[in-house]
Amino acid sequence: MATQQRTGRLAGGVYLVVIATGIFSLAYVPSRISVGDDPAAAVANVIAHADLFRAGIAAFALEQIAFLLLPLLLYRVFAAAHRPAATLMVALAVTGVPIALAALAHRLEAVTLLTDPALARALSDGQLQMLAMAALKSWSSHIFLASLFWGLWLLPFGWLVWRTRAIPRVLGVLLMLGGIGYLLNVFGELLIPGYATTALSNYATLPASLGEIGSGLWLTLFGARAPDLVPPRVARAVNG
Incomplete structure (x- = not known):
């Protein structure tokens, strides 16, 4: 039981690193850089906030390292x-990492194009901005694809939480609903014109945010209880 709690607390600490670096790199930094549908203004903001942009790159790299350890x-x-569900959880989580790292390479390419003096001497400002905008578009496309696996891994993870009661079951429900939300957003944007502007797209992954932050905090503070190895239906039958 003590080992289970220690492992749970360590997982919780790593989870909080994933959450904190993810919020910084995927929410805060873009909020300072992006300017709606104006890519030229976004490129200008990358130049103006190059240090912040690079900090976002470093934070995202740290997030991916932690996300390899977490599952x-x-x-x-x-x-x-x-074991099969736990193995599936790991496989789905890890699959998203190389896609996210490929996205990160495009983000690094964008800031390099806009701030490297050698490139500024070799290419015109217009060429550099066009290449940087293409790199930022590639970043977005890769992150969109990676988000599919950010949702998929939550399904077996949430189911395991629900089944084992190692942490509160309500968190398992939120994780599974969040995983479904990620899938809705990915396939909705692919198949339904204008889906990205709907209310559903804005709130579909909210359960995932609540479930992941809640799981990280719970595990850090309390660890994980020993899994319930006997299914509840069997336990009720045994207890008469």
Whole structure:
């Protein structure tokens, strides 16, 4: 039980690193750089806030390192209860990492194009801005694809939380609903014109945010209870 709690607390600490760096790199930095549908203004903001943009790149790299460790720690918490689901959780989480790192390369390419003096001497301002805008578009496309796996891994993770009661079951429900929300957003944007402007797209992943922040905090503060290895239906039958 003590080992389970220690592993859970370590997973919670890593989860909070993922959450904090993700909020900084995927929410705060874009909020300072992006300017609606005006890519030229966004490029100008990258130049004006180059240090912040680079900090966002570093934070996202740290997030991906932590996100590689997180499912492996969670596997140790849940594998005894249901190894196939725990394995699927790890596989889906890890699959998104190389896609996200490929996205990060495009983000780094954009700021390099706009701030490297050698490139400024070799190419015109218009050429550099056009290449930088293309790199930022590639970043967005890769992040969009990675978000598919950010949602998929939450489904087995949430199910394991629900089944084992290692942390409160309500968090498992939120994680599964959030995973579905990610899928709705990905396929909605692919298949439904104007989906990105709907209210659903704005709130579909809210359960994921609540579930992930709640899980990270709970695990950090309380660790994980020993998984319930006996399904509730069987336990009720045994207890008469």
